[in-house]
Amino acid sequence: MANTVIGSTIVIDGEITGDEDLVVRGTVKGRVSLREHITVEDSGVVEANVDTATITIFGRVTGDVHATERAELKSNCRVVGDIRAPRVLIADGASFKGSVDMDG
Amino acid sequence: MATTRQHTNQVQTPETATVIGPGIRISGRVSGAEDLHVEGRIDGAVNLSETLYIAPAGIVAAEVEAHAVVVAGVLVGNVTARDCVTLHAGAKLVGDIHAPRIVIADGAAFRGNIRMGGEVPPPRAEQRQAARGRPGGASRFGRPAARPAAQTPARVEPPRARASEARSEAPRRDEARQEDDVTVVVRHAAVADESERRTRRPTPVAEPARTPEPPRAPPVGAREPGAKAPPPAAAEKKKLPPRARIPKPGKRRVHRR
Numbered sequence: 001m002a003n004t005v006i007g008s009t010i011v012i013d014g015e016i017t018g019d020e021d022l023v024v025r026g027t028v029k030g031r032v033s034l035r036e037h038i039t040v041e042d043s044g045v046v047e048a049n050v051d052t053a054t055i056t057i058f059g060r061v062t063g064d065v066h067a068t069e070r071a072e073l074k075s076n077c078r079v080v081g082d083i084r085a086p087r088v089l090i091a092d093g094a095s096f097k098g099s100v101d102m103d104g
Numbered sequence: 105m106a107t108t109r110q111h112t113n114q115v116q117t118p119e120t121a122t123v124i125g126p127g128i129r130i131s132g133r134v135s136g137a138e139d140l141h142v143e144g145r146i147d148g149a150v151n152l153s154e155t156l157y158i159a160p161a162g163i164v165a166a167e168v169e170a171h172a173v174v175v176a177g178v179l180v181g182n183v184t185a186r187d188c189v190t191l192h193a194g195a196k197l198v199g200d201i202h203a204p205r206i207v208i209a210d211g212a213a214f215r216g217n218i219r220m221g222g223e224v225p226p227p228r229a230e231q232r233q234a235a236r237g238r239p240g241g242a243s244r245f246g247r248p249a250a251r252p253a254a255q256t257p258a259r260v261e262p263p264r265a266r267a268s269e270a271r272s273e274a275p276r277r278d279e280a281r282q283e284d285d286v287t288v289v290v291r292h293a294a295v296a297d298e299s300e301r302r303t304r305r306p307t308p309v310a311e312p313a314r315t316p317e318p319p320r321a322p323p324v325g326a327r328e329p330g331a332k333a334p335p336p337a338a339a340e341k342k343k344l345p346p347r348a349r350i351p352k353p354g355k356r357r358v359h360r361r
Contacts, residue, residue, distance in 0.1 A: 007122035007138045014132010014148055020125045030132055 042053070042076070049081075059093075064098075083090045126161050134166075142177070160194055173203075175212075182216075 003021055006012060010026035019035045024044035032038065033051040040046050044059035054070040057077040065071055067085035075093030084101040124130060128144035135151040142162035150156060152170040162177035172187045174181075175195040183189055193211030200217040208214060269351035273325045 003123065004125035004128045004144070005121070005123045007136060007140075009138045010122045010134065010136035010140065012130055012132060012134050014130060014134075016128060018125070018128035018144065020127030022128065026122070026136065036127075056228050 006044070040077075124162070140170075158195075 003023060004018070004024045005023045006028060008025040011029070012027070013029045015031045015033070016022070018027060018090045019034045021037045021039070022032070022034055023039045024039060024046055025041045026043070027047070029047045031045040032046065032048050034053070036051045036053055038050065038055040040055070040057045040059045040061055042058045044070075045095055046059070046061045047063060049063045050061065050065045050067075052066070053068050054072070055065060055067050056072045056074065057079055058074045062080045064082045065079070065084070067083075068085040069085070070089070071083050071085040073091060073094040075081055076093045076095075077091075077096045080097045082098045084102065085095075086098050086102060088102055090096060101103045113158050121141055122136065122219075123141045124144045124146060126143045129147070131147040131268045132147070133149045133151070134140065134146060134147075137153045139154045139157065140150070140152055141157045141159060142164055143159040145163040146167045149168050150164065150168045150170065154170065155172040156168060156170040157176060158173075158175045158177040158179055160176045164178070165180045167181050168183045168185075170183075170185055171184055172189070173185050174190045174192070175197055176192040177194075178196045180198045182200045183197070183202070184360075186202075187203070188205040188207065189195055189201050189203040190207040191212035191214060192208060193209045194216075195209075195212040197212070198216060200219070201214075202219040202221075204220060206218060206220060234344075252310075303315065
């Protein structure tokens with residue numbers, strides 16, 4: 001299955017929708033709505049409200065995150081916004097500002 | 105086929121390339137400094153300093169600016185490339201192309217205008233407008249505008265004609281064909297003039313009859329003065345149409361659409 005990759009020099013200003021995995025190494029602004037997995041890598045910057053099944057964040061996310069299954073904040077990530085997911089993992093070293101709602 | 109190999113190769117090394125997968129749709133502006141492979145869909149605008157690849161399943165409905173554009177899928181929107189635009193077999197492109205190099209493969213569908221001028225086409229377009237507005241300015245601006253246009257579109261006109269033949273402006277294209285015929289005659293003016301004179305005018309037939317009387321003028325010499333006099337007139341007549349002629353299709357289409 002072809003993976004969707006947003007490269008490190010790419011800037012997307014708008015809306016991303018779809019039903020396949022997404023890897024963000026660049027910048028995404030606007031809104032992201034997926035039914036699969038999102039990985040925000042070290043160089044990735046997401047300034048958007050994110051709606052997805054699962055998300056793993058190594059980079060920066062500014063905006064509300066809604067994951068229907070799981071949200072994982074890895075060490076050295078920076079997240080500003082509210083997280084709503086049944087399972088939330090925050091690793092040691094992660095930076096997070098916002099509220100967490102695990103009621104699903 | 106080579107391009108599909110390229111696609112797969114570069115998909116396998118995704119660190120250097122951005123891929124929009126078949127299940128992804130982006131509406132908005134995409135910009136960047138690396139290759140972008142589109143197998144899904146992008147609506148909006150694309151601005152790259154590298155190459156945009158549109159896979160056979162990819163759809164891009166956007167204004168595109170890139171270093172190069174390689175289309176095997178569908179692209180709707182105007183395309184500006186600094187290097188090359190390539191339409192592979194099976195590609196569909198609706199919109200205007202502006203690029204110094206354009207390749208359209210057999211089996212590609214294209215509808216729109218092509219400009220193959222250099223990096224400064226907008227000023228040239230303005231010059232053309234100015235030339236139209238001022239009859240005096242036409243001679244100044246018409247020449248530099250006409251020459252590059254005359255060199256490059258010759259390659260591109262066949263596909264352009266194919267793609268839009270059915271739909272748009274049949275009479276104008278007929279004009280263009282007639283004018284093309286004229287230019288062919290112009291290039292072979294010397295040959296054509298002689299043959300015309302022999303066939304149409306009875307005077308050249310009379311001239312050889314005259315020439316024997318003065319011993320100085322051999323038949324060859326008699327032809328030359330006769331040949332020298334008309335060609336300037338013919339050349340003037342025929343120089344003018346190319347100036348006005350060659351920009352016309354480009355001009356009209358560019359400004360009307």
